[in-house]
Amino acid sequence: MVTTEGDGTFRFSGVDTPYDLTVGFEDPPLVPRSLTLRGLTRAKPIIPANLDLYAKRAVPLVVAVTGPEYPLPMEDQILVTSTAKSPGARRASSSGGIFEDDIEWFGPSEPTVNLVAARTTFDSTFGFRVLSAGVRENVRLQSAMPGYMISLDRAVPTSTTTIDVQPGVYTENVHVRLNSFTVEGAQFSKSFYFDDPTIEFPSEGATFMAFGFIANGRSAAASSPAVAGGTTRLAMPETIDTVLPAEDATGVSRTPVLTWTQVPGASAYWVTVGSQFAVGTQLYVLPAPASSVSIQDLSALGVGLEAGQTYPWVVRAWVGNGFTADDVADGTGIGGYREQITTDSFVEYMTYSKFTTGP
DSSP: OOOOOTTSOOOOOSOOSSEEEEEEEESSTTOEEEEEEEEEOOSSOBOOSSTTOOOOEEEEEEEEEESSOSSOOTTEEEEEEESSOOSOOEEOOTTTOEEEEEEEESSSSSOEEEEEEEEEEEETTTEEEEEEEEEEEEEEOOSSOOOEEEEOOBOOOEEEEEEEEEOTTOOEEEEEEEEEEEETTEEEOOOEEEOOSEEEEETTOEEEEEEEEETTTEEEEEEEEOOTTSEEEEEOOOOOOEEESOTTEEEEOSSOEEEEOOOTTOOEEEEEESOTTSTTOEEEEEETTOOEEEOOOBGGGTBOOOTTOEEEEEEEEEESSSOSHHHHTBSSOOGGGHHHHOOSOEEEEEEEEEEEEOO
């Protein structure tokens, strides 16, 4: 077992590539977890110490958004974000336009960005629309920030697209959402669900995501950038399922081999063993064409399967770029948030099972 030095850096020498790396951490404190990255080639991987694989920064910010008559109609809202990569836009007060919240981002500390506010609406007649926007330029995100004012004085050009969902076998509870939209160079990661197949979006860009389900915890999600003036296709043509151990198997080894069916075109598989909030949960990020993983005895890290316990396990197959071990260790800290903020097309297939270890 190797531990970090005071700066949180592991130091090795003479490592051939590709290589595997397992890291133990506590998230939250006193709750040991582990992350295993396989197929790494990076000389200096930067690894967020949590099961969502993200590391975001935040500073408190106060912004007064002017322009609309307040209070806003019930169907309207004002969102604020920045031109940095952000995990999500936050809402300003509908009663007075005051934004008083953290502004969050991925990447280096203290970036200089533009702050962008957008007024959106959603009604039964016109659906989702961005009504106006405003910008405050060249703001440095740092501690002890002053207050700012943004005027919603800019029109937002729009385009339309028609959504075509091809769910394959995932025909239960199929639904579509606008996953993000871009205005004045800022990506607003904020979800809006809708039923009308034709939708208006800001001409700078948008992404859409479709979801579908089948029995026993199997699901798929497809994401694509909007095709302006055309058809945005969201297809989930493949399937994935667990193989061994059989679902609800008992007497399973504490170091079992978990297997699943491969997904054509997958670039990576993420396998989670244990529940999200449990002690000892393990996450494996595996390169394609993996179809199995041998669960390790990580007792030296305070992690491992216990006797006579039931464990859920989940496999997520990613068809698309940005989800390999090298990607999640790239230093951006985006990790699991990539599916929310990427503008690249991808499909995620997920399957679920559980087993009980022997005495």
